Amino acid sequence: MLLHRKDVLLLQQRYEFCVCVKVECDESDEYNHFILKYSRNNAIGFIGLGQMGFKMANNLYRKSGAPFVLYDLNAPVIDKFIELQQTSSLAEIRIAKTPKEVAQAASVVITMLPNSPHVEEVYLGEEGLVHAVDKDNLLIDSSTIDQSVAKSVAEAIIAKGARAIDAPVSGGIVGAEAATLTFMVGAPTTEDFDRAQPILSQMGKNIIHCGKSGSGQTAKICNNMLLAISMIGVSETMNLGRKLGMDPKLLANILNSSTGRCWSSDTYNPVPGILPNVPSSNDYKGGFATKLMAKDLRLAVNAANDTQSTILLGTVAQQLYNQLSETPGFKDKDFSSIYQWLNLNKDD
Template sequence: MAAFLRGSRSVLQKPNRHVDLMLVFCRTMASKTPVGFIGLGNMGTPMAKNLLKNGYPVIATDAFPESCKELQDSGAQILDSPAEVAEKADRIITMLPSSPNVIEVYTGSNGILKKIKKGTLLIDSSTIDPAVSKEMAVAAEKMGAVFMDAPVSGGVGAASLAKLTFLVGGVEEEFNAAQELLTCMGANVVYCGQVGSGQAAKICNIMLLAIGMIGTAETMNLGIRLGLDPKLLAKILNMSSGRCWSSDSYNPVPSVMEGVPSANNYQGGFSTTLMAKDLGLAQNTATNTRTPVLLGSLAHQVYRTMCARGYANKDFSSIFQFLREEEGQ
């Protein structure tokens, strides 16, 4: 619908203001037209369901057909491939596990860019290498589409409650169009800069999260070894200078908090595999920019070791259980 407005806009050039005003008008008029959604895992499914709750028809697909059932039961139309989704929607959100998955979904033989319509807005909420986001933006631009990276922070719980934080990178004039959809799924939508800057912000945040979770698990374990009640220790930490998200909102010790993975044998949440993957992105970026990340590097090693020791599918807060097993308890 917005095809005639795109022309040859460059992600590196300032766009024509008249075109932008017309585009915003068309986007507004198209508010409740179908939205494509690709990637229906633990995060993608509740995100897409929140679009449905806000009145947006959703056209979706996933590499694993069984992952589509819950969303289909909620009223979404399920198709067989990303290319088919691109034929029917001019706003598409992707939520995928890794950089190779994103490359395949966008540029593969049945990828989005094979059937994309000019003027399509592409929003990728995967956590991937910032360089890959930039590559996808260039590939999309060649097809007359706009690509924005918008990785999320908040986890499965926040996805279900539409309280995610989206970190957005891309053409600033397209931010409002992206924000319209993202606010249906999140409480915070932050513009970070050009394409790739959302990913940069995300990997910085994930590195700090991993370091904080390891520190919280080690602290709780030490206190328990010293005879402190874990709930009391958590209460003390959370009213003191050691308080952090891992201690007050996502405590890794079973029985301390309800509604978190540690209360459910570390099932659900954010897997150790994905944490190791994201820390690898941070490590690679730090290496490429010659930035010392001493604790970040150690955290990467810890989570890689956990994956090799049978924790790959457990939530990343299972670092507490890992520490206890390491000491023979």
């Protein structure tokens, strides 16, 4: 946007959001670019528009009505997000060049990133959030990472006077799209949790305070370890029933009205055709990738080793998902594709 100084002043009077403008000026002017900050406390930053983050950000943007500041290394996904909002008359969206710019322009920042190194880079890197935060900032990390990294990142942010919480999620792509996610929150104080809760409730249904920094990650890796174990169990059960000649839909109905009922069976069944609108009925596309489940199980096993906890089934689940994610064609498939993998070269 090319503006004269008088136009910039008019913008300042009319709008209450962050806007990046290029100002036309003569050579004697010391400024070529301005980043105008209007009501920074009303703006929300979102970093990480992957399969989960995109849907979470979409719900938050549409429900909050707040100005948005976006950052993602994948430029096309930002273009896609902005294009999706073009039919609406909601608040402005600004694209930041670095995580640092996001913290400069928005007081609340949500991050949804693939793993611990990504989180450390976005928060503590050369152009990281830590270099721009102040007492007005609340940083919410919804990535699933090592508990130790979650704690160290939070400590670094808090040392700068800002607030930081970890808030990993459960509910998958379906929950992200429907805004029914469960947020497991590790917050140093009740005040931090209370400030984050209204924001998280626009992306989720259950917002649970698990304890201090890092406790959200503890809850998440425990949940995902159980999820992996149950998905393997349902896949083996459905496969056995099919091999014995039972109709898969009938078997699923029996399980879902009996003591074997679980989320992996009644909501996310791994057998194609049992349920609509789940990855198994779409060639296992979308959903929660096997490589990510393998990562989460590694986090669980590492935590178990650190605390000398016995996790026999968790260890087996990690080994199976490592093999699954390394099998050609399965790395990016949904984790329920373990059912398909069990039948490789074994179908009748």
